[in-house]
Amino acid sequence: MSGFQLRQVTLYVKLLVLMALQGSVILIVDIADEAEFHWQLADRLTQAGADVALQSPVNSTELTARVKALRQSGQRVLGVVADPTQPSEVLALMQSVIKTLSRLDTLIVLVPDMPKHFLALGPDELRHWTYHQALAAITVCQAAARELVGQAQPGRLLLLSFTDTEAAPHPVPSSFSMLIGSMALELKAFGISVSGISIARDSATDCARAVTAFLEADLPTTGQYLSLDGALFEVAA
């Protein structure tokens, strides 16, 4: 293959990848309080051609400003204030997305992984993670899955769990890995894929790029829980 032909093929593949998210509607719910990652991911997804809905727990000037900035990409961007710990607000969030953007294709939930310590883990911290974060993520996934099933078309649930690499010198499975597996088994019949990605907190920019690449690649995978490391960066290159 000549150099010219190789460049043509590379450009064609890049265009195919770019088109993978064109017109796709993606909702990002941030339960991990990872605002910077939230915005960077939304930015990358709109640059990749997706319409994006952003959930925020509070109505702020920052949300308004960010939505306005994201709209510069030419994509539809919606900002919705909703408390993910409240089932009624989660339902209203889904309805708002459908009403404004006509449908939902992918849900991305940002959630912190379990606190790293055991004996020092106090009741307040434990309860916060269990009922305000983990349970909220489950509620959001359930609402989105019901919406996707109702739409009777393929969809995706992607759960991003954030971890502190310094505090975890030894690898343990994510507390969400079996949830992802069980959901994947049950939702496969509806054409809904479920995946999880574990993200290190100290690499937001690189991780946003890699998550976008993962979505663009549209791999036929479900029930998998991936740790974000250098391998995914090659997909984005």
Next chain:
Amino acid sequence: MSAPLAGKHCLVAGGVHQLTGVMLKYLQQAGAATSIAFDPLEGSQAIALVSDTQVDVARMRALDFSSARMLQSQVMSFEPLDTLIWLPRWYGLSAFLESSSADWQQALERNFEQVVYTLQAVTRLFIAQSQGGRIIIVSLLPAQHPHPDSSVLAMSLSALQTLSLRAAHELRSHHITVNTVVAGWSQSDWSYPVTEVFDPSPQGLATNIAAACAFLASDSASHMTGSSLTVDDGYRLHMRTRSTLDQNLSKVTSPVRA
């Protein structure tokens, strides 16, 4: 049977069901003194179980699993303890799309939050006793292998398993081991809901689960921590075949409640 647990005091805590009775009896036959700890609302079930099983229990304790502070105070008053064996308190099955908020709340409370409080309280007792200790958590196969209709169970038990691995690492310096026994189906019949491991519990399988716990409580397992023993007749190997998965998906029917 020899007495590998002679001189040891084992506390069986958490769920009160048929497996609890089998566990108490087996531990006693292995030479251990046994106690049982349960939620106050399950007191009459616990009394009936001990009576039916005809096992000689040293202590029957109603503990407030929902309050970390109260539980700590109750546990610190215990006589010397060597082993804690925790049995699940919530073991329902339901489709993910149909599972209710109440199911999730209850499963996370009973299989995760309250277990963490109990493990922490007993750990502090072990540390105060300065002679190490054994923590054994009985779990179910969906905590390690995805299975239809088990998302609530899987999430609550796998969260506990993740935390138990961290506890195992953290407590090594105190000579406290933390291990898990994962129960699954028995080969005689793979068609019943996995939650029937607890009640009604197939006799051979229940005895095997108790035997696995007794091993982990014995001196023979003093260098094991962060480990997981699976008692399932190899089901987790068999379930990976497509035909088995399809069979299981078709067999799932109504929810089973604890």
